[in-house]
Amino acid sequence: MKTVMFIGYGSMARKVHEMLPKNVKLSTVLASPRSANHLTIEMGESINVITSVDDLLEVPDIAIEMAGQDGLKEHGIKILERNIPLGIVSVGAFTDEKFAISLHDAAKRHGVKIHILAGAVAGIDGINAASLAGLSKVIYQGRKSPSSWKGSYADKLIDYDSLKKATVFFTGTAREAATLFPANSNVAATIALAGVGLDETQVELIADPTLSHNIHHIIAEGIFGKLEISITGLPLAENPKTSSLAAFSALRLCHQIDQALQI
Numbered sequence: 001m002k003t004v005m006f007i008g009y010g011s012m013a014r015k016v017h018e019m020l021p022k023n024v025k026l027s028t029v030l031a032s033p034r035s036a037n038h039l040t041i042e043m044g045e046s047i048n049v050i051t052s053v054d055d056l057l058e059v060p061d062i063a064i065e066m067a068g069q070d071g072l073k074e075h076g077i078k079i080l081e082r083n084i085p086l087g088i089v090s091v092g093a094f095t096d097e098k099f100a101i102s103l104h105d106a107a108k109r110h111g112v113k114i115h116i117l118a119g120a121v122a123g124i125d126g127i128n129a130a131s132l133a134g135l136s137k138v139i140y141q142g143r144k145s146p147s148s149w150k151g152s153y154a155d156k157l158i159d160y161d162s163l164k165k166a167t168v169f170f171t172g173t174a175r176e177a178a179t180l181f182p183a184n185s186n187v188a189a190t191i192a193l194a195g196v197g198l199d200e201t202q203v204e205l206i207a208d209p210t211l212s213h214n215i216h217h218i219i220a221e222g223i224f225g226k227l228e229i230s231i232t233g234l235p236l237a238e239n240p241k242t243s244s245l246a247a248f249s250a251l252r253l254c255h256q257i258d259q260a261l262q263i
């Protein structure tokens, strides 16, 4: 039996837990102090609920961060320092250069891998391979329903009541997008890290009142030719900001723990 630890136990982590393969067990949840008590009761005795890496009782085969950019910043380095490989979905934290360097250094020092998960998008492998030969342009367009943007910095940019059609409310770099929209634009950072970087990846964000799903559109051009990918992602029922594919990409990492053949 392999073991996994989740950092954060919100909508995405719950979905991954529900679908874990039979040979992988959730051994530990690293929760925020606010939710630790009720999670301890909910989880029962077989899963340790802790609020600090220092309290870890059993070292898992892998840890997966699903706690948001601040949660990753709080716990990521300590996880690597315990020699635990780390899967990451809150990739926008890499916009903080100092943190990104410290995280990378910790992984190298302790000989463990950081897995940047593809999350809600596809094509990261192709973009990354293409970047080795040279990319001239990468554009990411994120289109979601107004309810998916509510509660973010978009509240300052969108007049939700008068929104009748698809409206571009942000254009900028992946660095800006992933910083301003930490719960919605981690994919912009992922695409950027795979391709031309946080400052060269162009991002357009759209609120579309006709949508009930999340559309991610990626265009990349370079020596290899041109790639264009569009994903119509169904959001998780519990969180319209998060596409279900993001949870399945974390689930994929759980499957990979014990796979000799990886695809």
Ligand SMILES: NC(=O)C1=CN([C@@H]2O[C@H](COP(=O)(O)OP(=O)(O)OC[C@H]3O[C@@H](n4cnc5c(N)ncnc54)[C@H](O)[C@@H]3O)[C@@H](O)[C@H]2O)C=CC1
Pocket (backbone or CB within 6 Å): 007, 008, 009, 010, 011, 012, 013, 030, 031, 032, 035, 066, 067, 068, 069, 070, 071, 072, 074, 089, 090, 091, 117, 118, 119, 120, 121, 182, 183, 184, 186, 187, 190, 239, 241, 242, 243, 246
């Ligand atoms: N790469 C990608 O494609 C995507 C990445 N994300 C990232 O995944 C994160 C999780 O998504 P959801 O589960 O939908 O969000 P959520 O808001 O439902 O769950 C986040 C959970 O993390 C917990 N948390 C917050 N701070 C923490 C800390 N310091 N330590 C431990 N736990 C902490 C919260 O209590 C909550 O239970 C998002 O915040 C976002 O950063 C989300 C969607 C797609």
Ligand SMILES: O=C([O-])CC(=O)C(=O)O
Pocket (backbone or CB within 6 Å): 119, 120, 182, 183, 184, 185, 186, 187, 188, 214, 233, 241, 242, 243, 244, 246
């Ligand atoms: O799940 C999505 O649609 C993308 C998302 O929220 C993110 O990149 O943070």
